[in-house]
Amino acid sequence: MPTAVNSATYAAVPIGTVPTTLTINGETRTRAIEPWTTLLDLLREGEDLIGTKKGCDHGQCGACTVLVDGRRINSCLKLAVTLDGAEITTIEGLGQPGDLHPLQSAFCDHDAFQCGYCTPGQICSAQGLINEGKAKTREEVRELMSGNLCRCGAYSNIIDAVLDVIGEQA
Amino acid sequence: MNRFDYARPASVAEAVQAGAGEQVRYLAGGTNLIDLMKENVDRPMTVIDINRLPLDAIEELDGGGLRLGALVPNSNTAWDARVEQRYPLLSSAILAGASPQLRNAATNGGNLNQRTRCYYFYDVATPCNKREPGSGCGAIGGVNRIHAILGASDQCIATHPSDMCVALAVLDATVQVTGPDGDRAIPIADYHRLPGDEPWRDNTLKPGELVTGIDLPAEDFTQNYTYLKLRDRLSYAFALVSIAVVMRVEDGTIAEARVALGGVAHKPWRSTEAEKLLKGQQPSPQAFGAFADALLAGAVGQGENDFKILLARKGIIRALKQAAEATPQSQTDKRVA
Ligand SMILES: Cc1cc2nc3c(=O)[nH]c(=O)nc-3n(C[C@H](O)[C@H](O)[C@H](O)COP(=O)(O)OP(=O)(O)OC[C@H]3O[C@@H](n4cnc5c(N)ncnc54)[C@H](O)[C@@H]3O)c2cc1C
Ligand code: SF4
Ligand code: FES
Ligand code: FES
Numbered sequence: 001m002p003t004a005v006n007s008a009t010y011a012a013v014p015i016g017t018v019p020t021t022l023t024i025n026g027e028t029r030t031r032a033i034e035p036w037t038t039l040l041d042l043l044r045e046g047e048d049l050i051g052t053k054k055g056c057d058h059g060q061c062g063a064c065t066v067l068v069d070g071r072r073i074n075s076c077l078k079l080a081v082t083l084d085g086a087e088i089t090t091i092e093g094l095g096q097p098g099d100l101h102p103l104q105s106a107f108c109d110h111d112a113f114q115c116g117y118c119t120p121g122q123i124c125s126a127q128g129l130i131n132e133g134k135a136k137t138r139e140e141v142r143e144l145m146s147g148n149l150c151r152c153g154a155y156s157n158i159i160d161a162v163l164d165v166i167g168e169q170a
Numbered sequence: 171m172n173r174f175d176y177a178r179p180a181s182v183a184e185a186v187q188a189g190a191g192e193q194v195r196y197l198a199g200g201t202n203l204i205d206l207m208k209e210n211v212d213r214p215m216t217v218i219d220i221n222r223l224p225l226d227a228i229e230e231l232d233g234g235g236l237r238l239g240a241l242v243p244n245s246n247t248a249w250d251a252r253v254e255q256r257y258p259l260l261s262s263a264i265l266a267g268a269s270p271q272l273r274n275a276a277t278n279g280g281n282l283n284q285r286t287r288c289y290y291f292y293d294v295a296t297p298c299n300k301r302e303p304g305s306g307c308g309a310i311g312g313v314n315r316i317h318a319i320l321g322a323s324d325q326c327i328a329t330h331p332s333d334m335c336v337a338l339a340v341l342d343a344t345v346q347v348t349g350p351d352g353d354r355a356i357p358i359a360d361y362h363r364l365p366g367d368e369p370w371r372d373n374t375l376k377p378g379e380l381v382t383g384i385d386l387p388a389e390d391f392t393q394n395y396t397y398l399k400l401r402d403r404l405s406y407a408f409a410l411v412s413i414a415v416v417m418r419v420e421d422g423t424i425a426e427a428r429v430a431l432g433g434v435a436h437k438p439w440r441s442t443e444a445e446k447l448l449k450g451q452q453p454s455p456q457a458f459g460a461f462a463d464a465l466l467a468g469a470v471g472q473g474e475n476d477f478k479i480l481l482a483r484k485g486i487i488r489a490l491k492q493a494a495e496a497t498p499q500s501q502t503d504k505r506v507a
Contacts, residue, residue, distance in 0.1 A: 018176055035176035035217065058205050065271055073275045077204045081176060082219050125271065143502045146405035147269025
């Protein structure tokens with residue numbers, strides 16, 4: 001039986017939910033989702049995947065970046081019901097303590113964060129950038145990482161970390 | 171966000187049927203609509219998710235042009251090999267906009283139909299004739315740094331925020347539309363409109379009409395072009411002024427030049443009359459300056475945005491030089507050469 005999912009902004013309403021199947025970090029689940037639930041709220045409130053962060057909730061910061069079918073998007077501006085059948089990867093799905101993703105290791109090695117609030121979005125965005133295959137040079141990585149703000153200003157180390165991983169893969 | 175009925179039609183015919191009702195919105199990438207719904211600026215009763223419609227391809231047109239499906243993401247459009255090779259201006263303009271994540275979600279149809287970024291339009295506690303007809307305009311006499319210098323009315327001074335549409339304006343694109351009364355094709359110049367005394371109407375789409383695609387005619391503007399975007403920070407910011415140019419240069423003389431401005435009006439700003447001034451000219455600061463004055467004729471500042479008039483004049487001259495010299499603005503290395 002699908003269970004109703006609370007959106008962050010409204011209590012559960014039994015009517016008007018839409019059965020939606022999502023594969024999140026490799027695990028397929030079907031839920032009855034209220035259509036006004038964003039992917040971000042579903043992940044954090046419904047699925048208890050709180051690695052993905054809410055910064056602005058308006059597409060202006062990139063903290064909520066996740067991968068949908070391998071493409072990076074802002075989960076705060078995406079209604080979950082529109083993604084029926086999609087594969088979602090969040091920071092939890094990229095790597096775990098003890099089994100870090102190369103980007104997570106590189107962020108540690110390069111000291112690419114201070115508070116860490118923007119980091120899950122930065123790393124998912126960097127994976128999306130690698131999947132796109134358009135950024136090779138430092139200038140290109142800078143420009144194509146510009147959708148992720150870092151209020152701590154760790155930018156230069158973030159670019160170093162991403163370049164490190166791109167270099168390894170090239 | 172208000173609650174709404176959700177529909178996910180599988181065919182264009184079903185979508186248009188569902189779209190005919192009151193307070194209905196088509197939902198594409200959602201990067202603008204969901205934002206506006208969160209702010210209660212838009213409160214549709216029904217949301218029609220059009221993402222399953224078969225409008226997600228870029229196709230060859232008879233005669234050598236391209237049709238860009240309404241649901242093709244902006245990033246796929248910009249990075250499509252045919253678009254990159256044949257319409258590099260369009261790739262450049264799209265890549266100058268928003269962020270990589272937003273361009274992945276944003277669609278061509280949604281980009282055309284995105285609403286203004288006017289602060290008062292977004293703030294439901296303030297008057298705005300576009301959001302609430304007859305309530306007044308908060309921006310006139312208010313905070314209006316990002317507002318229009320051309321074609322504004324005494325009811326609304328908002329600008330259209332798209333970069334893509336500025337490129338489409340000089341490429342003479344055509345918007346393909348279907349709706350309750352059948353199909354029609356709208357030249358890009360007639361698609362967006364000036365606010366006049368109906369500022370709530372951004373464009374000439376009729377209620378229930380759906381954009382199905384954007385047609386690009388076959389033309390060779392692959393050398394002499396540029397998209398120059400001037401803004402408060404180098405990336406992830408809307409244009410204060412942007413300039414799209416395509417040009418044909420023959421034996422050192424301008425055979426044809428087309429110029430459109432973004433960020434200055436309720437629609438991409440172009441004057442085919444003014445463009446005649448460039449025809450037959452040798453590229454020179456004097457010729458470019460005379461053209462800029464003609465294109466900006468009638469420009470008025472609203473106070474905080476007075477600077478845009480001089481910024482636009484200098485930007486036009488710079489962009490024409492870039493196009494004439496076949497040195498288009500890089501969207502990676504943002505130094506303006
Ligand atoms: C932080 C931020 C920064 C941005 N910066 C830029 C920038 O620098 N330059 C720029 O150009 N843009 C920028 N954008 C805007 C972005 O490009 C648009 O939000 C996007 O193009 C809209 O496309 P969408 O598919 O997400 O549309 P949606 O949000 O799904 O829809 C937008 C509107 O279009 C209507 N619509 C959608 N598809 C159709 C169709 N096929 N037929 C009829 N109506 C339709 C919807 O009903 C809705 O009213 C920015 C956005 C954000 C959030
Ligand atoms: S400029 Fe237009 S959109 Fe902005 S407050 Fe005035 S009427 Fe509204
Ligand atoms: S929380 Fe989504 S972009 Fe800021
Ligand atoms: S590390 Fe603090 S916001 Fe980026």
